[in-house]
Amino acid sequence: MCCPSATLSVWSSAWLNGAAAADNALDALAAWGEAHEVVAADAETADRLDLPVAGAVPVQPAQLLGALRGIGAADARLALPVPGDVRGLGGGGPFTEGALHAGEAALFPSAGCAVVPQPIAEGLLRWTVYPVPVGTAPEFVGIGEAEHLLTDAVRVSAGTLQQLDVARDRPGVRGELKARLRSAPKPGWPAPMPGRCLLVLQRADEVEAILALALSDEPGGALSASATAQRSEALRPLSDAVRTARCAAVTEAVRVLSGDADRQV
Structure with missing residues (x-):
């Protein structure tokens, strides 16, 4: 079961470090929806990652992988927030709200960004990229x-x-x-x-x-x-x-x- 953010966290980290092919990483996401689209939450993040801002024509997950590599992302951390427990999300704001609404997120601490999936329609999943302070990550538990x-x-x-x-x-x-x-x-x-x-x-x-x-x-x-x-x-x-x-x-x-x-x- 797990969740889309877990799939993205593991596969993107594997790909970023040469342990998986991009095609395999993208194929793994297909388990969560027939179609995927990617946007940035705000204009600054859109410019930084060369992604369309929310409301513009979205792009495919392949561009998200390239954007993560371009900003120096090395690995990801999974967050599964619930009401009353949003630790490790870097405080309030749009990202915390988005992650709490989705109940999940993939954070890239070294790159200062996080990605939240949200079903938009039957078989369609939208990934929104948010800015977070560098180093933001859930508390480590072995x-x-x-x-x-x-x-x-x-x-x-x-x-x-x-x-x-x-x-x-x-x-x-x-x-x-x-x-x-x-x-x-x-x-x-x-x-x-x-x-x-x-x-x-x-x-x-x-x-x-x-x-x-x-x-x-x-x-x-x-x-x-x-x-x-x-x-x-x-x-x-x-x-x-x-x-x-x-x-x-x-x-x-x-x-x-x-x-x-x-x-x-």
């Missing part, structure tokens, strides 16, 4: 720590799920989970993608599918407004752990694909 956080959150939430009787009267719950996972977009990853990162992303997808069922109002779930609010609050740590795990897996993948596997972070 992949090992993220794995532990996810494991702990699953264990703690298991009791909550049992108390809420999420699976009761839903004999087909396993089938529902499999269906959700099968129907989700499945973007490819660069060949050198670390196996540990793939496993963490896969586990995060599985936990997210469980969360989606747990938070639904199908039979067996808590249906009253107060019970629904209680359920959402109880499962929030698990949702946060999924976001942290995904960001950590992408960060680790980018680190390896960027040739920094031996660098201590």
